[in-house]
Amino acid sequence: MxxxxxxxxxxxxxxxxxxxxxxxxxxxxxxxxxxxxxxxxxxxxxxxxxxxxxxxxxxxxxxxxxxxxxxxxxxxxxxxxxxxxxxxxxxxxxxxxxxxxxxxxxxxxxxxxxxxxxxxxxxxxxxxxxxxxxxxxxxxxxxxxxxxxxxxxxxxxxxxxxxxxxxxxxxxxxxxxxxxxxxxxxxxxxxxxxxxxxxxxxxxxxxxxxxxxxxxxxTKLMAQMGKKQLEVQLTAPLSAIPDGLVSYDLTLGPSGDALIYTYDTNAERTGITQLLNDVAKAGLSLRDVVTRQSSLEDIFVTLVKEDAA
Ligand SMILES: Nc1ncnc2c1ncn2[C@@H]1O[C@H](COP(=O)(O)OP(=O)(O)O)[C@@H](O)[C@H]1O
Ligand SMILES: [Mg+2]
Structure with missing residues (x-):
């Protein structure tokens, strides 16, 4: 049509x-x-x-x-x-x-x-x-x-x-x-x-x-361009990222009881499996694992910034 x-x-x-x-x-x-x-x-x-x-x-x-x-x-x-x-x-x-x-x-x-x-x-x-x-x-x-x-x-x-x-x-x-x-x-x-x-x-x-x-x-836009975050919630708070996990570019949540991992949904390997293995190896115990999709806002801000650059 x-x-x-x-x-x-x-x-x-x-x-x-x-x-x-x-x-x-x-x-x-x-x-x-x-x-x-x-x-x-x-x-x-x-x-x-x-x-x-x-x-x-x-x-x-x-x-x-x-x-x-x-x-x-x-x-x-x-x-x-x-x-x-x-x-x-x-x-x-x-x-x-x-x-x-x-x-x-x-x-x-x-x-x-x-x-x-x-x-x-x-x-x-x-x-x-x-x-x-x-x-x-x-x-x-x-x-x-x-x-x-x-x-x-x-x-x-x-x-x-x-x-x-x-x-x-x-x-x-x-x-x-x-x-x-x-x-x-x-x-x-x-x-x-x-x-x-x-x-x-x-x-x-x-x-x-x-x-x-x-x-x-x-919906495609949000899926294609979106980054996802994986939040690994821990049973006990940490004061720093353990040595075994420093290669991951993780951030520690505000109260220390969550590790936040940002990954690209389009990447061939997200690295999640390896990360969770290494979390277990570091002796951390998990309370929950949550994923979050980045919003249209993140996409918009990124694009408009790139255009202005
Ligand atoms: N009549 C006009 N004469 C000269 N410049 C204009 C006129 N109208 C809008 N502009 C300029 O064109 C650009 C786009 O304006 P506009 O279309 O109103 O933007 P938006 O609606 O997205 O806020 C702005 O830089 C604005 O200053
Ligand atoms: Mg206008």
Whole structure:
């Protein structure tokens, strides 16, 4: 199946010559949730703005549902919903009117049923006649999503949907994203929260300094790049690593009663069997053995550091 979003070698230089995107290519399949993870200034908003036609590309090609955003902009744009990073709403407008207005923007016929369904899905129905200034920050975010969904887009961009929101609302956002995915909507979200990518994305793209450093299935990424740690818990604390184990590059846990061994899951030999033999030879007695997978955070930090070096 052709990708629903196809970005090829996208470059964007701002006036003044700063190159915010340095040749980004990305294909997204219908129905997936992809998280673009990157530090501030990485180029996430620029990427989204270019796809949505808010700013123009310097070079490269973008197709949405097969429609080129240059030669077939209206058809491409009609497929896209955008939830911007900044909350900007008309304070005296009511919830329902602002969503109705958005529905009309891309040539969609007025469909009150569709609007009511969206408002219900976002728990805004009871507030539909309230003015926007009467809503909490969290509800305003929901209104932004309702506006983005009003013309029933197939591809939804969420630019840092949970930046600065409280934990509860963040969880609500994640549920909303899962619901939309179930409806077949393709979702591209940007975030600098690693746990967010870890929690909801099917695929993760890591972006830094205008470059997409990698795009990978989330679980594969974590398995492939992850280091694992083996923690050998001891029945009695040690004050130092025993002589017989110094060749292993072990660290002693904070209270001295655990030996921590870091190994590469892809290595042909992890060294675990030998280590455990030598632990026994050193006369140590084990209470338990625990393994831990390194998190997406470790992977992210390593990659972004390598890129900056
Ligand atoms: N309108 C603009 N003019 C010049 N530089 C810009 C403009 N918008 C963004 N930039 C620069 O482009 C880079 C990427 O910005 P942005 O896409 O907003 O990053 P992110 O969303 O990942 O934080 C930053 O260095 C930013 O300062
Ligand atoms: Mg941004």
């Amino acid at each position: 052709a990708p629903i979003l196809d970005i090829k070698n996208l470059r964007k230089s701002y006036a003044g010559g700063f190159e915010a995107l340095k040749g980004v290519s990305l294909q997204i399949e219908q129905g997936e949730i992809i998280a673009l993870l990157g530090p501030n200034g990485a180029g996430k908003t620029t990427l989204i703005s270019t796809v949505c036609g808010i700013t123009s590309a310097t070079s490269g090609q973008i197709k949405v549902g097969g429609h080129d955003i240059n030669t077939d902009f209206r058809a491409a744009r009609r497929m896209i919903g955008l939830v911007p990073q900044e909350v900007a709403l008309e304070p005296f407008e009511t919830v329902i009117n602002t969503v109705k207005f958005s529905q009309g923007l891309f040539g969609k016929k007025r469909d009150i049923g569709a609007i009511e369904k969206i408002l219900k899905q976002l728990s805004l129905f009871d507030k539909r006649n309230n003015q926007l200034k009467e809503l909490s920050g969290g509800m305003k975010r929901r209104v932004l999503i309702a506006k983005a969904l009003a013309h029933e887009p197939r591809v939804l961009f969420l630019d840092e949907p949970t930046a600065g929101v409280d934990v509860e609302l963040r969880k609500d956002m994640w549920d909303i994203v899962a619901d939309l995915k179930a409806d077949g909507v393709t979702i591209i979200l940007t975030t600098h929260y690693i746990e967010e990518a870890e929690a909801i994305a099917d695929r993760v793209g890591i972006i830094a300094n205008g470059e997409l450093l990698l795009v990978e299935d989330k």
